[in-house]
Amino acid sequence: MAETAVFFLLEKLTLLLEEELKMVMGFKEEVEYIKDELERMTAFLRVADAAEESDPELKVWVKQVRDVTYDIEAILDKCTLHLMQNELPHCNTLYIFFTKILRSIKSLRFSYKIGCEIQSIKSRINNVADGHQRYRNKFNIPDHGLNLLVVNNAMYERRDDALLLEEVDLIGIEWRKTELIGLIKEKNSPFKVVSVVGMGGLGKTTLVKKVYDEAAFKKNFQSHAWVTFSQSFKIEELLKGLLQQLFDEIKQPVSQEVNTMNCNQLKVIIKQFLRQRRYLLVFDDIWSTHAWDSIKLALPNNIFGSCVIITTRLIDVASYSSKQSDGYIYEMKPLSIGEAWSLFCQKTFEGSSCPSHLRELSMSILKRCAGLPLAIVAISGVLATKSASKIDDWVMLNQSLGAELEGNDRLESVKLILSLSFNDLPYYLKSCLLYLTIYPEDYVIEKNNLIRIWVTEGFVRPKDGRTMEEVAEGYLNELVNRNLIHVVRYNDDGSFKSGCLHDFLREILLSKSRDQNFVITTTGQHTIWPNKVRHLSIHGKLSNLQLKRCGAQLHSLHAFGMEGTQSMSNLLVMLNNCRMLKVLDLRGASLEVVPKVVFKLFHLRYLSLRSTKVKSIPRSIVRLQKLETLDLKDTYITELPSEILHLQHLRHLLVYRHVEYSYLPFDCILGFKALKGIGKLASLQKLSFIEATLGSDIFEQLEMMKELRRVSILKLRKEDGMPLCKSLQMLHKVRAISLSSIKEDEIIDLQYISSPPPFLQRLYLNGRLARFPKWIQYLHSLVKIYFRWSQLEEDPLEYLQELPNLVHLEFLVGYLGSELCFKAGKFQKLQLLNLDKVEPMRIVIIEKGAMTNLEKLIIQRCNFLESVPIGIEWLSNMKYLEFLICQMVSSSKYNNMVKTTKKLPTFLKYTTLIGRMVVGRLIH
Structure with a gap:
């Protein structure tokens, strides 16, 4: 963490010194000295960050580095703000003359103040640097050998205690053990690697230990060994330990020469030993692909059906190790609600049922464990010591879980296990x-x-x-x-x-x-804040008592569920003291106008007024010259001032609102009117949703926006076809395009594209298409495509069936034919198909071998459809079926549909039609 802060500060200092900006205010040598000292500390901080948890003195030193770094950054931000405020407007000469004199006097005062602060920082840096040298001496680290620092292993020693805690008869462990053994036996391959993956505390080690100790399973192997890795493992020690276990099992001594062997020699010995044996090895808690690479060459890929089981928290480690053999990944999932409750009651009430007066509170506590067995066992151990009659103790634990994690020895193991992932x-x-x-x-x-x-x-x-x-x-x-x-x-x-x-x-x-002092969250007046807050998140109310706790170092302020006019008033007072703010997120706040104080935040780069009642943006937005994101989603803004075109750093402009509806209408999104000259925003990556109003130069302007990744255009007309296509062809970096016509029957003419954007992944077409845009069939990166109100007369599947990466296909009033046929071998990546109000379609045919990966099929409001899709039984991977008929149908037709669904795979045998509308009543 401290290294991150120093790294970004060094980037800023380097930029200032290279450009010799006025911000150094005559103190260039002092700034260079500070920069040099911080650079000398950076590499040491990388290992200090990992070791500080086990060394209180080191933790204090890292905090000092972090604090001084933040203070230096605050000084630089003050300089930037001072220069921005001193920029002279375009006024008459006499005004400029007197203004320069006045500002020169202010600048002298400011320079003196900044000079004092820099000298103070320099003194603090010297003290911190002395502490840095003391720690080099303590760890015996040479200047060229920072990588020789060995992180204190106390946390890994305590991890063994946590593993002992997991060694209980956990609910659900038996069926998981049976499932894992069954999967291992299922694959009759000569050699396989099975990876058990999941977050810390899920019971990966417990499960694998159960499998490893299962006598009936274990007897199938001649040699066995269990090796536990750690984040700071030494491969030579692990190899020697593995070799010792293998020789102990056959009751033979290991040669003394092993003690002097290097890593490669040890691997050769192990490989020779295992070459003619069927072996079962477990490598527990592997943290990197490097760790797997360091051991795999010692394992012979013989023909006897050997098996290696690894446990890991990292998905890429699991994938990497298993793919190199005929293996697979077993992903550990959290306990179900029923399993979690059974385990909770077993450990908290010694197998008895939960008292009725504690049931609701127990469920609340259990919910926070989120199915994590280690957490359930640990917190149950705490609750088991509390009297069931003292409900206040239970309420206190539920409300102050963080404090319990800090001060309760029974929960220390949970903290250590989960902290390992953070430290890594x-x-x-x-x-x-x-x-x-x-x-x-x-x-x-x-x-x-x-x-x-x-x-x-x-x-x-x-x-x-x-x-x-x-x-x-x-x-x-x-x-x-x-x-x-x-x-x-x-x-x-x-x-x-x-x-x-x-x-x-x-x-x-x-x-x-x-x-x-990184992120402080507050839920009311009882929250204790430090003197210096860097990132503040307000949940609910903001009291008067907290207003003075925010200083100049506040970088971001987030408000979630801001309650009451008093809280909003307090927030505005606070903003007057936070001139260095970079991120301001007021989503959902009770605002109808943008507060004036917002436009005094010259450092602001991210502004979100999402889901407020704001109706307009004032021209003073031009003051926010550093703004990169302006999020006005779900506000009432439909026009933007032309001054916004001066915000040259703007990268994301979101101005749209979803209208309320009971069922998806044509005009479901309202955007904003196109600005003349919007192409000046050359850094823009996301533009949503802009209206192609008559007389605007939107298409010419789009051609100038070379960085666009997503663009959404509303209210298109047929005559816009040629300029629209010309501009879309110029957007070589675009990944998503959404196009909507001005009304349901208006044509979107897309026939003029000869060279479509090469990396387009998502295409949303809302409006009538006179002909199918044949260039779509060449979009090899396309993942998702929507045809809504397209009213296509020719079969669209002919042009879509070969798309290699198409995953999501949707038609809403998108096709006017009577039949859709998904041919064998086509749509091989498709996972979701939605057919909505596709009329007059009567028949859907799915040939064997089509859509082999389809998981979700939705057919709704296709009122002329005569039956469930023919061949639906071939969809062996389908997990979800929604079939809705919104008109009266005969009983024979309905019964025929139900009969057809019974042909679905076994795991869908309980899935039937979602319903049918019969005499105004939905039957499930």
């Missing part, structure tokens, strides 16, 4: 993960919103050939891969769409954030 993160991901504590408990975090904020906050390092948003998405995928973010919803292409934090992990991260 590369430094650039630690800030990203800690930042997630801005969100309330159980809040569903949206991917696009999160990565935009990460970029704005400066957490993302640039990479050649990729936008900052693409790099940030890579960061997010890495956290998901490490099972630190629970996926709530996937995109159609399988990528992350939204997710949340496990409650226990969130509490641990909240504690770390508070310790580091």
Whole structure:
């Protein structure tokens, strides 16, 4: 964490010194000295961040580095603000003359003040640097050998205690053991690697230990060994331990020469020993693909059916190791609600049922465990010591879980297990993960919103050939891969769409954030704030008592569920003292106008007024020259001032509102009127939703916006066809296009595209298509396509069936033919098919071998359809079927449909038609 802060500060200092800006205010040598000292500390901080938890003195030193870094950044931000405020307007000469004199006097005062602060910082840096040298001496680290630092292993020793806690007869462990053994036996291959993957505390080790100790299973193998890795493992020691177990099993001594062998020699000995044996090896808690690579060459791929089982928290490690053999991945899932409740009662009430007066409270506590066995066992151990008659003790634990994690020895194992995953993160991901504590408990975090904020906050390092948003998405995928973010919803292409934090992990991260003054969350007047707050998240109310706790170092402010006019008034007072703010998220706040104080926040880069009642944006928006994201989604804004065109750093412009409806209408989205000259926003990546009003130059302007990744255009007319196509062909980086005509019967003419955007992934077409745009069949990157109100007369499947990556296909009044036939071998990647109000379609045919990966089929309001799709029984991977008829049908026709659904695979035998409308009544 401290290294992250220093790294980004160094980038800023380097930029200032290279450009020799006035911001150094005559103190260039002092600034260079500070920069040099910080550079000398950076590499040491990388290992210090990982070791500080086990060394209180080191933790204090890291905090000092972090604090001084934030103070330096605050000084630089003050300089920037001072210069911006001193820019002279275009006025008469006499005014400029007197203004220059006045501002020169102010600048002298400001320079003196900044000079004093820099000298103070220099003195603090010297003290911190002395502490740095003391720690070099303590760890005996040479200047050229920072990588020789060995992180204290106390946490890994305590991890063994946590594993002992897992060694209980957990609910559901037996059927999971049987399932895993069955899967291992199912594949009769000569050699396989089975990866058991899941977040810490799910019971991976417990499950594998049950399998490993199962006598009937174990007897199938001649040699057995269990090796536990750690984040700081030494491969020579692991190999010697493995060899010792193998020789102990046959009751033979290991040669003394082994003690002097190097890594490769040890691998040769192990490989020779195992070559003629059927062996079962377990490698527990592997943290990287490097760790697997370090051991795999010692394992002979013989023909006897040997098996290696690994446990890991990382999905990419599981995939990497299993794919190199005829193996597979076994993903551990949280306990079901029923299993969790049984385990909770077994451990809390010694197998008895839960007292009725504690049931609701127990369910609330259990919900926070989110099916994590280790958490359930640990918290049950705490509750078992509390009297069932003292309900206040139970209420206190439920309300102060974070404090219990800090001070209760019974919960220490949970904290240690989950903290290991955090400590293993590369430094650039630690800030990203800690930042997630801005969100309330159980809040569903949206991917696009999160990565935009990460970029704005400066957490993302640039990479050649990729936008900052693409790099940030890579960061997010890495956290998901490490099972630190629970996926709530996937995109159609399988990528992350939204997710949340496990409650226990969130509490641990909240504690770390508070310790580091990184993120402070407040739910009312009882929250204790530190003197310096960097990121503030307000959940609910904001009291008068808290107003003075925010200073100049506040970088971001998020308000969730802001309650009451008093809280909003207090918030506006607070904003007057937060001139260095970069992120302001007021989503859902009770606002009808944008507060004037917002336009005094010259450092602001991210502004969200989403889901407010704001109706207009004032011209003073021009003051926010650094603004990168303007989120006005679900507000009442339909026009933007021309001054917004001066915001040259703007990357994301979201101005649209979904109308309320009971069923999807044609005009379901309202956008904003096109601005003349909007092409001046050359950095724009997302433009949603702009109206192609008569007389606007929107299409010519689009050609100038070379960085666009997503563009959404409303109110298109037939005559717009040629200029629209010409502009779309120029958007070589675009990934998503949404086009809507001005009315349902208006034609969107897309016949003039000869060279479509090469990387287009999502295409949404809302409006009539006179002919099918044949260029669509060449969009090899296309993942999703919608045809809504397209009224196509020719069969669209002919042009779509060969698309190699198409996952989601939807028609709403999209086709006027009487038959759709999905041919054998086509649509091989398709997972979701939605046919809605496709009339007069009577027959849907699915040939054997078509849509082999289809998981979800929705057919609704297709009132002329004569039966369930012919060949539906071939869809062996289907998991969800929705079939809705919104008109009266004969009993014979309905019974025929039900009979056809019974041909579906066994796992769908309980799925029938969602319903039919008969005499105004829906029958399930």
